[in-house]
Amino acid sequence: MTVAELPQLVVPESSFKREVERLSGENVSTCFQCEKCTNGCPLHSWMDILPHRMMRCVQLGVKEEALRSDTIWVCASCETCTARCPNGIDIAHVMDTLRQISQRDHVPASQRSVPIFHNAFLGSIKRHGRVYEGAMAITYSFKNESWAGVFKLAGMGMAMFRKGKVNIIPKRVRSLGQIKDIFRRTELKG
Amino acid sequence: MDVSIYPGCSLDGTAKEYGESLEAITSMLGVNLHELKDWNCCGASSAHSMNNDLAVALAARNLGIADQMGMDLVVPCAACYQRLKVAEKRLVAGEKLEGVDNYDGKIHIKPLVDFLWDDVGEKQILSLLKKRLEGLNPVCYYGCLTARPPKITDAKSPENPMSMDEIMTCLGANVRQWSYKTDCCGGSLILTRPDIARTLIRKLLDMAEEAGADCVVAACPMCQSNLDGRQREISQESGKEYNVPIFYFTELMGLACGNPSVKKWLGRHVTDPRPLLTRKSLV
Ligand code: SF4
Ligand code: SF4
Secondary structure, eight states, X not given: OOGGGSOOOOOOOOHHHHHHHHHHOOOGGGOOOOOHHHHHXXXXXXXXXXXXXXXXXXXHTOHHHHHHOSHHHXXXXXXXXXXXXXXXXXXXXXXXXXXXXXXXXXOOOSSTHHHHHHHHHHHHHHHHSSXXXXXXXXXXXXXXXXXXXXXXXXXXXXXXXXXXXXXXXXXXXXXXXXXXXHHHHHOOOO | OEEEEOOOGGGGTTTHHHHHHHHHHHHHTTOEEEEOTTOOOOOHHHHHHHOHHHHHHHHHHHHHHHHHHTSOEXXXXXXXXXXXXXXXXXXXXXXXXXXXXXXXXXXXXXXXXHIIIIIIOHHHHHTTOOXXXXXXXXXXXXXXXXXXSHHHHOOSSTTSOOHHHHHHHHTTOOOXXXXXXXXXXXXXXXXXXXXXXXXXXXXXXXXXXXXXXXEEEESOHHHHHHHHHTHHHHHHHHSSOOOOOEEEHHHHHHHHTTOTTHHHHHTTOSSOOHHHHHHTTOO
16 A cells, blocks of 8 residues: 555544634644643542543544533642643643533533532622632532531631631722622623 | 732631731841732632633733732732733733733732742841751642643742742751642642542642651642641541641741741641640740
């Protein structure tokens, strides 16, 4: 067989890949599966799709599995993968993008507590401009319907209170209008 | 020396002792800290996980304020630092963000620990030294986000940062080397998947022990509270007793420089560091 006769390798152009690349600004196409990202990932034992496999899913348009995965919600955003990728792919940012697509498309999160936590955190910022740690943690536990969590937090809260680490009155941003404005401007269109 | 500071949300709550000790030590060193006027939360992991534009806009508002104040900006929290640097890179690249006009990147943004070592410097620190940290064997723990990713953080040595090691060494501590300086402690999962976070924390505590350390020194409120606050649970779970003091580097600087408030700071820890310091005749 001559070179000219070799069958063409066809990589399907997936619309999912185009979407992820457009939203993240990352060139996922350049991933050549060297696995450096996965080898350094401290969370890999809890992932169902390893980071390098996730890049492959994006390339090939394996959308459902990617968006339903544990991986996108247990990734701790430690940036080890991003720091080490020889192709300069910001993998942690691709994980962010996948989380955001899954939320936008109302895909149920495999780790439901994680987006609940993030929303409680952002709610605190929206209300105060800052995170009021105690109240945020309690809101999260209620929304997560974890009574054990609420009691545990109450216990921890008391211990923190005794150590002088709990403020009774949240410290707020004075120009709260600016913060509300930022939230309004950047609101995601579902 | 005058610099502005972005304190972040924990310094006044769970990391109160960090806030107190950093104020004390910077003032001893002749640094005037100017808190960013009316700063807001940087958004931490939650904003960038859920909404990228929100994350950048929240961080950028603070940079607009810093720019107006016109002084270099120091940041005592790794996560805040990284979020501010992400916004900085976007602004410097010419992105227009409402409320931040003509940002030209003339102010430098630095992690507090790097600022104290690179800009304030050894000579100034040594001039305050009263009691060498003789006999103390710490490992320095930098966490994820002051280092990574280097194209954002501009970290000189992202896999092996040294500023905290240098400060502790110059104060007389016997700093141990280990390869877990920038490994993740699972901070962002501490409420949602505490089981995972505990596994990662335990690994760090074990590796510190293996390196011959008797304590850990941290430069981030997330890292410190994560490592400090979960040791009882980890002991119960594993059947091995964990009792490793987790200091803020500013507390040990205060101790070595004879600041009278050290006892108050240390009293706020969950894992009591005072027995170790008593054994080493440092308090
Ligand atoms: S490190 Fe980069 S190139 Fe290598 S597998 Fe991971 S994403 Fe692909
Ligand atoms: S950012 Fe996420 S995927 Fe990357 S190494 Fe860290 S935990 Fe793993």
